[in-house]
Amino acid sequence: MNETIADVTARALWYIAAGQAELRDEPLGLPVPGMVRVRASHGAISRGTEALVANGRIPRSEFQRMRAPFMSGMFPFPVKYGYSTVGVVEAGSADLRGRTVFTLHPHQTLFDVPEAAAIPVPANVPARRAVLAANMETALNAVWDAGPGPLGRVAVVGAGVVGSLTGLLLRQLSSANVTLVDINPARATVASAFGLDFATPEQAPSECELVVHASASSVGLATALSLARDEGTILELSWYGNADVSVPLGGAFHSRRLRLVASQVGMIAPSHRKTWTHRRRLEKALSLLADDRLDVLLEAPVAFADLPARLPGIFAPASGILCQPIDYP
Numbered sequence: 001m002n003e004t005i006a007d008v009t010a011r012a013l014w015y016i017a018a019g020q021a022e023l024r025d026e027p028l029g030l031p032v033p034g035m036v037r038v039r040a041s042h043g044a045i046s047r048g049t050e051a052l053v054a055n056g057r058i059p060r061s062e063f064q065r066m067r068a069p070f071m072s073g074m075f076p077f078p079v080k081y082g083y084s085t086v087g088v089v090e091a092g093s094a095d096l097r098g099r100t101v102f103t104l105h106p107h108q109t110l111f112d113v114p115e116a117a118a119i120p121v122p123a124n125v126p127a128r129r130a131v132l133a134a135n136m137e138t139a140l141n142a143v144w145d146a147g148p149g150p151l152g153r154v155a156v157v158g159a160g161v162v163g164s165l166t167g168l169l170l171r172q173l174s175s176a177n178v179t180l181v182d183i184n185p186a187r188a189t190v191a192s193a194f195g196l197d198f199a200t201p202e203q204a205p206s207e208c209e210l211v212v213h214a215s216a217s218s219v220g221l222a223t224a225l226s227l228a229r230d231e232g233t234i235l236e237l238s239w240y241g242n243a244d245v246s247v248p249l250g251g252a253f254h255s256r257r258l259r260l261v262a263s264q265v266g267m268i269a270p271s272h273r274k275t276w277t278h279r280r281r282l283e284k285a286l287s288l289l290a291d292d293r294l295d296v297l298l299e300a301p302v303a304f305a306d307l308p309a310r311l312p313g314i315f316a317p318a319s320g321i322l323c324q325p326i327d328y329p
Contacts, residue, residue, distance in 0.1 A: 036093050142235060150174055201223045
């Protein structure tokens, strides 16, 4: 190992109190055998989960299950959290040195991870777009949780990043007729780019075989339940943190024999669990990013040094931001 890389200092984003974040120095020694050193080039903020973290809304019961792979600190604060970083391997494995990789690492300029945790980015996937890998992995797992196709009519309530990617994959992998449903008419642009239909809740199609809910709101969940046909499935992708959620299970919910099913990326869908590993699933997600249409999800990047000041605006519910990329120096 080249000793010129020893005793360097990285910078990392830490959430330190509700609505407050700061950049901290992170001293690094020599990487140990089996580790690689990655210099970050691009990253992304996961607005849904990270907004909950930033505002201290992780339930105590989920403190352990919600730990990200290379998170530091403890919930609620202070905590170094995040899981979307792309960078170049500077030291470690000869096979990976100089390659662009994706890692499930918090927001940090330079860091060490086990070699197995650095997933090479395919040559046909731009590094900036590769920050969508974690979201695409969630969407892929959701499609597996939805069950085998073919499907007819599908609605996705909540056209954020994960909802939109799930709709795109459902269209590609099952040939379903997919409608993105959102209260924001501007999300029609995403639907058009992906070759999907778009509707506001008032215009949304009914009698859907499958409804995916990804709006993280009680109102959105009620809409999703109303769009399913008899014995239809509502796949719940939203995570609400410590918020109380009203679920309208009265009325016709039971007589229509609806199925409300949770999907969560922490475990591989049961249908694929015997033959797929987490690494293989993430590699597949990265390969699915070789699609220029996905750039519609990426906002203008924010400089890493500006993150603490920019985060309140990024997390604001009315910001309209889909995926917020980060550019590292």
